[in-house]
Amino acid sequence: MVSDIDSYLSSYVHNVLVDLPLQKSTECSNDHSSEAYRFVTDKLLIKWEEIDHLFGDLTDDFIILEQTPSWYKSMLWNVWRVVHEIGKALLNSTLKQRSELWEMNSNLKTIIDFDKCFNKLISNSGDSKLQTVLMLTSSLERFLGNVYLLKGKIVPFLLRDLLLTKELLEIFGRVPITFTQLLVGCPLGLNIRNVAWHGFLSEKEIHLYLVGTLFILFVSLNDIVNSKFQAVPEREPVKLSFCSNLLKETFPNLSEYKVQISDILNNTCIISKWHRQFWVEAFNNFVDCRYGECLLVLLPQVEHLLRTIYCHVNACPNRLLTAEATDFYTTLDEILSPPDKGCNNQIIETLGSNLVEVLEDILFYLEGPRIRDKISHGEFNVYDNNKSDVTFVISNHVLSIALCVMLITCQKLNLHENTISKSIKSDNNKDVIDKCDGYNKHVKLCNKISELSFLKQSIFAYRSKFHPLSYLLRSVDNELNKLVLWNQLPRPNEYQFTSEIIMDRVCDLKLILLNSIFNCDKSMDSIEFIITVQNFIKNIDCLTLHRFLKYTLKCIENVLTYSSIERNQWQEIIKLIMEFIDYTLTYINKKLQSM
Structure with missing residues (x-):
């Protein structure tokens, strides 16, 4: 399906990320001037005054998102000249220079391990440049958010919005901010952060000097902060232990299935040859217990895999390319969105509602891990958590989901190949069958699917852990546990306190509201009743995918609107509430009938 696609970059993005640096490299190689490094100091820091000259003295009212395409075209040509020099300076630097640079920035050790990143960059492994870009951009965003707190209160969620704040402009100055925006923070710039994190890039499309420049940019921005402030507030990294406890029994340890999973990656038709190496590296990281690095490489590939399937089954192949400035990326929000307006x-x-629900649990729900957001925006340090059980559970979970997506999709999309294979078999021509590469791959993949059927079984048995309704049921269950222990609590001496009052209320509730659901009789005591309710909650199969919640939120929003001082439309509110009650009763009755 996608094995022959050479690039997922649109023409504009390919031009600024791939073509321009090649042209600049040719120009620089023909430049025999003896001028020393113009844009970087001996200490490997950016000379901001030279960047200022390059930009041509930016005005105070300059806003980068309001600039014309021609401005970007001329600026990016100059920016690649800077990038070429700075990246070259880092890669040609001595061990002493780098050691002194890392030591100067020792306060960043809680955010990023520069040595580990640099060694990864020069390792020439299959994902070295991509993994370094992912690590640097997420860590840079965390750093900028910490710096923002020196002046502001609530850190903007998106890097683009963060770089547009007056707080960061005041701290860093217009030139450093503009240079950073051109590299990582605006659609018409190099935009390396978004292109990498959304899974579009292949390793061959990442220029080595651009990655080196991200290193130098990071420490140069930190140098500006150090010159103005004694310390930068450090936000506490997110904790995922709660999410991990709820997910740890979902899938078995995939390390035991190493041979089969390499085979799957080699025989699937929905991963291009340029991206397959990232999947292999992610799984190797997992097997080697580098769980954080596994997630770092894996998450963009999961999004790209889902985008590939989305574009194929919805017949919109043009959406596979990165978006131009006037278009939106085809991101996870749209890929997993419910049908709308017909x-x-x-x-x-294609995937089935169970698998979509698993994806939404791990990626979207506020009570869930939202692992892609947390890692990409620098809220979770993947290196600090490499050996923890939490990271193992999350990485094993995401990898299992990704394999399920491959297996289920290949089964459905290969049906036409299966039909072809049957017609080939009917000819009794073994030579034709052996030469049919598509058929052979299909057979191998079907064999692997049967060997890993436990993954699909785990999906079919899965119930949402982080949907608001699931969270509500857990909360109710916790409160019921407290009621079970009610009689064991000490009673106050100064009052005649008995359980009759509570029993009366429980019986009223039981008989009036819940009798039809739980089929209770009057002889059941309060503890038995509570346990009955708990069992019901644990076994109830609630519909959570794109249902009972959107309608509720819409109703609440409309009630708030109609009840405002300006409108005060109480008849409409009554009508809305009655419609909502009718909808709810219909839902409950259908649910009871299906039990």
Whole structure:
């Protein structure tokens, strides 16, 4: 399906990320001037005054997002000249220079391990440049958010918005901020952060000097902060132990299935040859217990895999390319969105509602790990958590989901190949069958699917852990546990305190509201009743995918609107509430009938 696609970069993005640096490299190699490094000091820090000259003295009212395409074209040509020099300076630097640079920035050790990143960059492994870009951009975003707190209160969620704040402009100055925006923070710039994290880039499309420049940019921005402030507030990294406890029993340890999973990656038709190496590296990281690095490489590939399937089943192949400045990326939000206004999203039918629910649990729900957001925006330090059980559970979970997506999709999309294979078999021509590469791959993949059927079984048995309704049921269960222990609590001496009052209320609740659901009789005592309710909660199969919640939120929003001082439309509110009650009763009755 996608094995022959050479690049997922649109023409504009390919030009600024791949073509321009090649042209600049040719120009620089023909430049025989004896001028020393113009844009970087001996200590490997950016000379901001030279960048200022390059930009041509930016005005105070300059806003980068309001500039014309021609401005970007001329600026990016100059920016690649800077990038070429700075990246070259880092890669040609001595061990002493780098050691002194890392030591100067020792306060960043809680955010990033520069030595580890640099060694990864020069290791020439299959994902060295991509993994370094991912690590540097997420850590840079965390650093900028920490710096923002020196002047502001709530850190903007998106890097683009963070770089547009007056707080960072005041701290860093217009030239450093503009240079950073051109590299990582605006659609018409190099935009390396978004292109990498959304899974578009292949290793051959990442220029080595650009990665080196990200290193130098990071420490140069930190140098500006050090010259103005004694310390930068450090936000506490997110904790995922709660999420991990709820997920740890979902999938078995995939390390035991190493041979089969390499085979799957080699025989699937929905991963291009340029991206397959990232999957292999991610799985190798997992097997070697480098769980954080596994997630770092894996998450962008999961998004790209889902985008590939989305574009194929919805017949929109043009959406595979990165977006231009006037378009939106095809991101996870759209890929997993419900059908709207008569437009079907065939990916939900292809993957099945259970698998989509698993994806939403791990990626979207606020009570869940939201692992892609937390890692990409620098809220979770993947290196600090490499050996923890938490990171093992999360990485094993995401990898299992990714394999399920491959297996289920290949089964459905290869049906036409299966039909072809049957016609080939009917000819009794063994030579034709052996030469049919598509058929052979299909057979191998089907064999691997049967060997890993436990993954699909885990998906089919999965119940949402982080949907708001799931969270509510857990909260109710916790409170019921407290009620079970009620009689064991000490009673106050000064009052005649008995359980009759509570029993009366429980019985009223039981008989009036819940009798039809739990089929209780009057002889059941309060503890038995509570346990009955708990068992019901644990076994109830609630519909959570794109249902009972969107309608509720819409109703609440409308009630708030109608009840405002300006409108005060109480008849409409009554009508809305009555419609909501009717909808709810219909839902409950259908649910009871299906039990």
